[in-house]
Amino acid sequence: MLLPRDVIGGHGAIEKIGEVFFKITNSKKAIIVTGKTSAEIAGNRAREILESSGITVNMILTEEATDENVEIVKEEAKEFDAKVIIGVGGGTKIDIAKKSAFDLGIDFISVPTSASHDGVASPRASIKKNGLSVSVEASMPAAIIADTEIIVTAPFRFLASGAADVLSNLTALKDWSLAHRLKGERVSSSAYAISEFAAKEIINNASDIKPNLEESVWLVIKQIAFSGIAMSVAGSSRPASGAEHMFAHSVDTIKKGNGLHGELCGIGSIISMYLHGGDWRMIRDTLQKIGAPTRLDQVSLKEEDAVQALMMAHKTRPDRYTILGESGLSEIAAREALKVTEVL
Structure with missing residues (x-):
């Protein structure tokens, strides 16, 4: 480590x-x-x-x-x-x-x-x-x-995307816990706690993440650093990468839309939290406070492309068990998730 x-x-x-x-x-x-x-x-x-x-x-x-x-x-x-x-x-x-x-x-x-x-x-x-x-x-x-x-001179969109990436740790952790319960995967309690802390710092300080403020940059960078430390402690990206990242990588694979990695992870986290039965509205509301996208049209992604990405997302990391399961989402489940979470 x-x-x-x-x-x-x-x-x-x-x-x-x-x-x-x-x-x-x-x-x-x-x-x-x-x-x-x-x-x-x-x-x-x-x-x-x-x-x-x-x-x-x-x-x-x-x-x-x-x-x-x-x-x-x-x-x-x-x-x-x-x-x-x-x-x-x-x-x-x-x-x-x-x-x-x-x-x-x-x-x-x-x-x-x-x-x-x-x-x-x-x-x-x-x-x-x-x-x-x-x-x-x-x-x-x-x-x-x-x-x-x-x-701070970079477009604010980049900083908001970084904050969204850290926020998405919450659903990555839910996937890690799920894999522990169903597959016996080892969970590092230290890595889990560090990753969760970083995500909660983004939630608790979302209103302070604003354009043209160096304090906002440092706030986000610190949580990005904690997220990286969590991965190093775990010996893998598990504490910060679950189904939401699979969705982001899947969108990248089909080469659709113009979303940044963190932006797609944020949207993926809304969907993943819904699938887990968690508080997806909290994820959405935090992203909105940050100024990160919460809808497909904000990243120029069409419904059909998002459905395709969700259905094939589990294939991007077949070795990693998540809420998507081993066979992935059905088309009906994918469309329902997009509709209910108001991502459409």
Whole structure:
């Protein structure tokens, strides 16, 4: 079990990247994985600070989180003899960085420029293989540097999506408990408690998550970090990924709509909570307070596509037992769930 040694947040936090780097390693070489836009936002500044601290930096500009791009970063890192890979950007750049670091057995530092999902702090990465996104094991960040001055400039939609992703832990935990009762799956009480705490913090502070407020960014980032820690303690994504994530991955597979990962998990959580017989209205109301989508039309998803996604969702993780069961939802059950929860 690996946990972050440092979670640095606040206005101007990126200025501490050199100090954080030397807490992790004695090496004076670093790889920065970023994109063109992310480099302009934060990557170039990170490089300047590291170089002023005597660290030699190799910056790699990349795009999609694919197997091919991971291999490119790994080859560069090996040739450079880097001991730390720093991911600067949104989800894809951080996924490439932490998967590369995991494969090489070296440390990874997460420097998010947005917070649209819990991937900035989790030991999992979403990597495209043959055109499909696959969740794979990756490095837990040795450190997270969340500069609220930078993250607050991203569209608020991203922050609301990140909050929705953490909120959806509630239904992931219900699925975990269900798998324990019906399949004898082991549940870590510590991981369960940490994940639940993060979700409840989002519920209790939903009205304070607003645009253009650095305090809102830090509030959400902290819960994202707790969510990642819960996964590391559990040794899997179970505390933060259940049927609601299967729905999100299923929508991604059929390539419909324009919903962000966290947004789809939020909508999926409404549906999943209904299937569990829980308080789905509380999930919906919290999402509305945050400013995250609660209806299909808000993510440009048609009813037929949502029905298809729900019916095939169980196939995205056949090894993971959830409220969807082993054979999935019937068309009638899928349509009923969408109708009753007013997701349509």
